[in-house]
Amino acid sequence: MPPVTEIVYLDEFPGPAGTPSRTSPRGDTGARQSDLDRLQRGVLSIGNFDGVHLGHQSLLRRLRSMADELGGPSVAIVFDPHPAEILRPENPPPRLTTLPRRAELMSPLGIDFLLVCRTTQALLNLSPDDFFDRFIVSTLTARGMVEGPNFCFGKDRRGDIAMLRQRCDEQQMHLQIVTAADDGAEMISSSRIRQCLSQSDVASAAAMLGRPHRVSGIVVTGDQRGRKIGFPTANLDQWSTMPPSPGVYSGCVELESGARHPAAIHLGPNPTFETEMKLKFEIHVLDYSGSLYDQILAVDFIDHIRAVHSFASVDDLTAQLKRDVATTRRHYLNWMNR
Structure with missing residues (x-):
């Protein structure tokens, strides 16, 4: 059997000199420094991964492959609650899968960690540069990223693939964009x-x-x-x-x-x-x-x-x-x- 994908919760988004919270409001243990140490110099993919559908699976297989090539952990990252629950609380998208179910579905794909970051308004207000510098570089010291063609990041989704590629190049990080999966008619989503x-x-x-x-x-x-x-x-x-x-x-x-x-x-x-x-x-x-x-x-x-x-x-x-x-x-x- 493949190793089980481990869920790690990060409940306080750290600043440049901050430390993460040790207690989750869900009753789970928040990410301690020892947890974050195990995620260092890995390959990341940021998304919602709700459903872990065929498109997600294709991306996650490439995430595992790049992690093997670079010799680091594979880390899928989600934000919980879904950002839409904060930005559009009157009409949040219903969940297809719980977080434990997502980790269960990621395990056969060889994903080491599912990092669950608590969504806050402060996090959503970060500019794309701040998000990249504080989270991807300072907190996780990532060596690579795997994303889909429509990936956006930072406040108001202002960071796009072109900006991500530029920032990864500056940090000498590997980046692969995985073509979106479709069913012959439309993109799977x-x-x-x-x-x-x-x-x-x-x-x-x-x-x-x-x-x-x-x-x-x-x-x-x-x-x-x-x-x-x-x-x-x-x-x-x-x-x-x-x-x-x-x-x-x-x-x-x-x-x-x-x-x-x-x-x-x-x-x-x-x-x-x-x-x-x-x-x-x-x-x-x-x-x-x-x-x-x-x-x-x-x-x-x-x-x-x-x-x-x-x-x-x-x-x-x-x-x-x-x-x-x-x-x-x-x-x-x-x-x-x-």
Whole structure:
């Protein structure tokens, strides 16, 4: 197995003579000097890496390759919260992946560290030159950088690739610009994946991610209606990443034990039984009969089956659920045998 990508938190952006905070407001340990020492003279890539999609993966493989060539650690850098949450708090982008999930997805690519820098207004106010000098040079003493063609840095995104190349040349740093990945139509991006999810197109999202989109949550007690009609469901709560739009989906789940099962997923209200249009996240796990209460369940969305709608009778609903299960099995087998 490849080494696990280690998360390091930097909670106070250091000045030229500053020292980083030792305690994170998240309850995690902030970056101590010993942590920063291990990141020195490495190869960096700065981005959001939300989703760790195929475009990110291409860039991260090149990051690993350059780190091997130069003999330093590979360091992917993200800013948390997303800068848009500070600059446009009324409309922040929903998350595709948590930070631990991003590190998990980076591990097979050989990335040594995921450096998580706390986003502050002071950080966002740094000019491109100040950002480069104080962070890339003084704090991390980077030997190289790998970025995409649309990379920008500094206040108001005024620093572009041309400026980055000039500053890297001045510091005798290696720089590689990786061509953006596309799917034959458009550039692959986290924004496009979010748009697909908002349109229930989880299959296109999966194609750009290189795997099904995942949402994890805790299984809680539900209304038990599904069990009474032969289709028991695990009811998910406290999910922290973007679910697709309401609908019925085929997918699979990963239990805390690591076991995987196909699953028919209902996301949305239950109009057959309720007038209240409350969003519910219900998963009928196939080929499983044990209790899942209080477990963390990872739900992977493979394809969209149908919209949510009301049925005239419980018998009509049951007949449709049987068809949904058959469709789920077919989609799951197609995905496993792709």
